[in-house]
Amino acid sequence: MILIKALLVLRKDNKKDRKSIEELKELAEVLYEVEGTYIQIRKPDSKYQIGEGFVKKLSKIVKDKNIDIVIFGNTLTPTQKYNLAKEFKVEVIDKIELVLRIFSKHAKTKEAQLQVKLAELQYELPRAKEKVRLAKQGEQPGFGGYGDYEVEKYYQKIKREIKSIKNKLEKLKEHRKILRKRREKYDSVGLVGYTNAGKTSLLNALTGENKEAKNQVFTTLTTTTRRIRGIKRKILITDTVGFMDDLPPFMIEAFLSTIEESANNDLILLVVDASEDIKEIERKLIVNHEILEKINCKSQIITVLNKVDKIDEKKKLEILNELDRYLINPIFVSAKYNINIEKLKKMILDNLNLSIGTIETDNPKLISYLYENTEILEDIEENDKHIITFRAKEKDVNRILKIHKIET
Template sequence: MIENHDNELEKVILVGCQLQNDDDIRFQYSLDELQSLTKTAKGQVVMTVTQKREKRHGATYIGKGKVEELSALEKELDADVLIFNDELSPSQIRNLSSFFDARVIDRTQLILDIFASRANSKEGKLQVELAQLQYLLPRLGGKGIELSRLGAGIGTRGPGETKLETDRRHINRRIDDIKTQLEVIVQHRERYRERRKKNNTYQIALVGYTNAGKSTLFNRLTEAESFEENLLFATLDPMTRKMIMPCGLTTLLTDTVGFIQDLPTTLIAAFRSTLEEVKEADLILHVVDASNPDYFNHEQTVYKLLKELEVDSIPMLTLYNKKDKVLPDFVPSAQHDSILVSAFVPEDLLGVKTHIEDIMKEEMNEYKVTIPNTEGKILASLKQDTILKELKYNEETDMYECNGFIIPSHTLTGQLRDYQKGETGHNV
């Protein structure tokens, strides 16, 4: 891995085209994000070039005069890479590449490159390779994509161990092969999910815009060791860990890949199986970086992608993270229940879990039962698999009086009916 010293980083010029109806602030946020993506890919931004136009130039994205200006800057700054802030068409890449010695890549290729460097699991690597191949296929030939250069520098990492050839049939065969391998992995994941469902474990999914702090919250809520860093797409492969609630109930928490505006369609399709974890969740924790000036649009991006995944009907709790750095004009805009937290404040983490418990109770049945003191196994299950509000030993009856909430479909429900105490509208 390249160490973070300026003289070892590739020199990058960013290029953006602002259409007349594009909001100035939103356009600037987009360029700032492109700069963050470049930093994540181990690049050093030496210049940002922008142009306002009625529409993007069909052949070269920006106008001829701006191309000439960019060519002079490339030579003056000795740039290694030119990164354009939109997805370029195959012809645009070919045309632009003929003007420059530096590599020409677009936002999509940059994101794919970062994903290639982040994937650790076999599934993640296959998904990235599939997305890269689908992106590269229509761009084969010409100077636009020099496949022989793959493996050295930003926009050239991956796509995995297989060395791409220019033969389209070879690439199509590789795409078919990857899809077959992914189908096997997806089937395995589905069996694993079915097993978890049979165990009646409450499942929670962490979602949010990239770099919102999901992995940091995940680590502190579960005491796991997921990779966390102030970089975009720090987490790529989903990770599931046990999370113990204040009442003692064991739940499962899954950390997912971060969303981003203008996420390449090939990546949305490729990572759909990974995001299937969200579909199986009983609750979605939506993490939002409250310190980011563009937090509202980040929220909307997540809502849009969740709708595409058809999971927008699952109960959601929004966690506005990084409250210690919150903006003065911050106003919660969540469409659902929300709380302001910091991942580094233990009281806030306890508050998150308590809030989750309250949401869980709304979906559960209340029970009031008396259990003989000889039934230690059932008593232990009540502590681990239900929200046990009260556990009191009655010396006169030599029984435990238990009061709490249970998932209606849980196997314990039938056993508790045998020990039913009293009748209430929501009792087991």
């Protein structure tokens, strides 16, 4: 396997800027061999994004280390990319393009592939005309092929492709609505959180599944819905794409259906990696809440602080005290070692908006239905009849009681 060597560059406005070179490195390592990371604190330069002197310094490093690609943590304009590629003599991409390449690698289903393609085209559209014009000035790494197009024709071609993919995704969305309607009678729990927080591992712990959980960002792009095991009633849990800082509006739009699938549930498990630095946890919690707000999520939330096996009591208290304003119903768990998973299941039941009903019946079909579709709190046999107290969604409790009243 040929290793592609990458150099990472991040410009920050000031020392308080929350952009993270560690996150950029984590992303880059999915596809490349990272040979070095460099940060410059300054205001953006219109020609290069970073200062011209810093560009000259990096050019020498790129040549000396035989770097294949330079990745910026900042969003680059086509002109900045062109100018940088001219100086570095290698391809230059930004964080969004890197994420799109990772998405492309992990997109296995038809829907995920369409969503990735839509995100790529929506990223390309505002840059299309400028890219074609620059490509005609002279070949630069990463601009190959654009010079073959007419400016307006290439722009219109992208618009047509976007429209076509949106139509295909709309049809898939309608199919998803039908599936969601079928599941409405069950309580639903959504797994959300920053990428690589351990959502898939938590899904496995709660459901007894063995879905592949890599220690790598964006391994989950499609939705996975399973039943939570060890709970008396049927509760479905859904895992989907992780969140990320600086996620642009076009990317949220492209993956909106899968994000909504997880976020618009009766209950949300907001998964956080508790083993990270306090400031990093805070940054990611802010991002999580911002995205949930963007998609107008109104669900109840439990904040699941995962990887508790990696921290001590002092760190737990520090998290609870310093990040209190971001934590809703917090619980520390370890999905890997099954720590507090049963306690989490109880919290899930307690936080779902459930009602309680009691009926007296000797109908075996009704008794069987209650055992399969509700949580049985008590079943007393008396005079050949069952007095059953059960818990379910309010509308389901009312429906069962109404049917039972008609039958009797």
